[in-house]
Amino acid sequence: MTTDRDADFTAYLQARQGRLLRTAYLLTGDQHQAEDLLQTSLAKLYLAWDRVHERESVDAYVRRIMVNEHNSLWRRAWRRREHPTEAVPEVASPPPAYDDGQSLALWSAVQTLPRKARAVLVLRYYEELTEAEAAEVLGISVGTVKSQTSRALARLRETAPELREEER
Amino acid sequence: MSHDSSGDLTRTLRERADDVTGTALTFDDVRGRAGQIRRRRRAGVAAGVALVAAVVLPIALLGGAGADKSDPGPANPSPTHAVDPNAAGVPTLQDDVIIYPEGPRIPVRLPRNARVMSFTPLWTDRFVISTLDDDGTKISLLDQNGNGVDHFPTTGGSLAVAADRSAVAWMGTDGSPQLLVAGSDAPRTLGRVPGVMPALVAITGDCRTDCEVVGRSQDGKGEFDGSWAASSNGGVRDLPTALPAVMDATSDGDLLAAITGIAADDIHACGGVYDVGAADLLWDTCEDNVFLFSPDGALVMTLFAEGAGPLSLTIRDARSGAPVATYDDGLIKSWAWEDDDHLLAVVAAADGAVSLQRIGTDGRSETVLDGFHVDDPTLDVPLQLPRS
Numbered sequence: 277m278t279t280d281r282d283a284d285f286t287a288y289l290q291a292r293q294g295r296l297l298r299t300a301y302l303l304t305g306d307q308h309q310a311e312d313l314l315q316t317s318l319a320k321l322y323l324a325w326d327r328v329h330e331r332e333s334v335d336a337y338v339r340r341i342m343v344n345e346h347n348s349l350w351r352r353a354w355r356r357r358e359h360p361t362e363a364v365p366e367v368a369s370p371p372p373a374y375d376d377g378q379s380l381a382l383w384s385a386v387q388t389l390p391r392k393a394r395a396v397l398v399l400r401y402y403e404e405l406t407e408a409e410a411a412e413v414l415g416i417s418v419g420t421v422k423s424q425t426s427r428a429l430a431r432l433r434e435t436a437p438e439l440r441e442e443e444r
Numbered sequence: 445m446s447h448d449s450s451g452d453l454t455r456t457l458r459e460r461a462d463d464v465t466g467t468a469l470t471f472d473d474v475r476g477r478a479g480q481i482r483r484r485r486r487a488g489v490a491a492g493v494a495l496v497a498a499v500v501l502p503i504a505l506l507g508g509a510g511a512d513k514s515d516p517g518p519a520n521p522s523p524t525h526a527v528d529p530n531a532a533g534v535p536t537l538q539d540d541v542i543i544y545p546e547g548p549r550i551p552v553r554l555p556r557n558a559r560v561m562s563f564t565p566l567w568t569d570r571f572v573i574s575t576l577d578d579d580g581t582k583i584s585l586l587d588q589n590g591n592g593v594d595h596f597p598t599t600g601g602s603l604a605v606a607a608d609r610s611a612v613a614w615m616g617t618d619g620s621p622q623l624l625v626a627g628s629d630a631p632r633t634l635g636r637v638p639g640v641m642p643a644l645v646a647i648t649g650d651c652r653t654d655c656e657v658v659g660r661s662q663d664g665k666g667e668f669d670g671s672w673a674a675s676s677n678g679g680v681r682d683l684p685t686a687l688p689a690v691m692d693a694t695s696d697g698d699l700l701a702a703i704t705g706i707a708a709d710d711i712h713a714c715g716g717v718y719d720v721g722a723a724d725l726l727w728d729t730c731e732d733n734v735f736l737f738s739p740d741g742a743l744v745m746t747l748f749a750e751g752a753g754p755l756s757l758t759i760r761d762a763r764s765g766a767p768v769a770t771y772d773d774g775l776i777k778s779w780a781w782e783d784d785d786h787l788l789a790v791v792a793a794a795d796g797a798v799s800l801q802r803i804g805t806d807g808r809s810e811t812v813l814d815g816f817h818v819d820d821p822t823l824d825v826p827l828q829l830p831r832s
Binding site: 285 | 453481
């Protein structure tokens, strides 16, 4: 039986899944993990749809689910003793058609960041959310967004010399 | 980082993400995963309750989550109770069991795959719940033992409740509010309301004689499109156009809380309290978008609910808007007034600990219930307050 609720959700799914997949990819750095993260996050959104869809920002809600779910997966992996590595991981997708090398180095550096730091950068510099919006998605204060962003950028400067050389 | 380097980061992230395409997810893909999550949650909730609330086990596991709910089962063997709502306190729903602080524990018998969206006592001897399952939302009238008396179709699943819990209303599927008054088993169909996706927010007056169900509608594009009041006598009147989205009303109908527009930052909403007698907005704020009057209408709780939920709430003087108390110690999942001076809130901490807090007008809070835990505090928690 198809309800109005399901029709509403399907319309949202069709309209937004492409964009959300790209955000999931930036959070995970891996195509397959991104697809799995997106499917789980959308499923949780579906379960909460009646509570959420009349509010102002479904996108903000599902972004928050994605970030939390990604961190949760990380915690579960940690409990299974699948320890993270500080080493730069292999590039999980081919570089874009034009790449002067700096982009690849910067992307690799982004992937060495802790997950929460990566999430802050993705929300601020890809989604281009304001600090207040990012704080709302992450469930943290604006001050914490500022400090986490600052620390993440400092870490990037350490691991991506090309970036540091550009600074004025 | 310099401005140029920030631009490099944005450009790099876009370059990496823009080439990403995946297999398109279908609705069935998502719904299938949702079913797995729902089953896992139920198992997890049952296990969590076993650890922290052993006293609830004999009832909860027989009739609550984790049990096969396809059959209604035998009649509830627990004693029959008529609950004085003023003496028994505000009940909570815990793992499909309605629990009064000083009274009985009443297991709610749900159909398979159904979960409770909202619930409320109806006077001293009934309960009304709205549930969601694979077929959509439904309203159920339960007796004092939690057994189903009757079921009604609805849209949206929201409930409006009289301050003294002597009447409950929900939206029927024909665009008319349904009003159920204490002592009756059959809801009364009120007049058809305008707009689409109507939501009921409050009941004013005494429904045993004459009352109104207050609500709002949308325009089909997701924009608020006006507020109205449907009388128990059958008429429907529009509320002032200055109030495109009414959010609550005092029980005497003298004050209305409403969203009046979108804030300049395009994130928050502006809203406030409207004096019906003076036909004037008493105050407004562009910080919050949820308003809930205390039972006597002297105070109003406000918060900004968006996405996974609010991180703070404010108790204000209803007529001046002046803050009386604030609370900001976790993700606030649900809320209800306990009495004229105390607000109850279900709060989830960042580590997943869930508790029931009592927040006073002096700004102090105390833990009423704790020992609950969830993996992800942004999602549903196993502790729910009634609609108030």
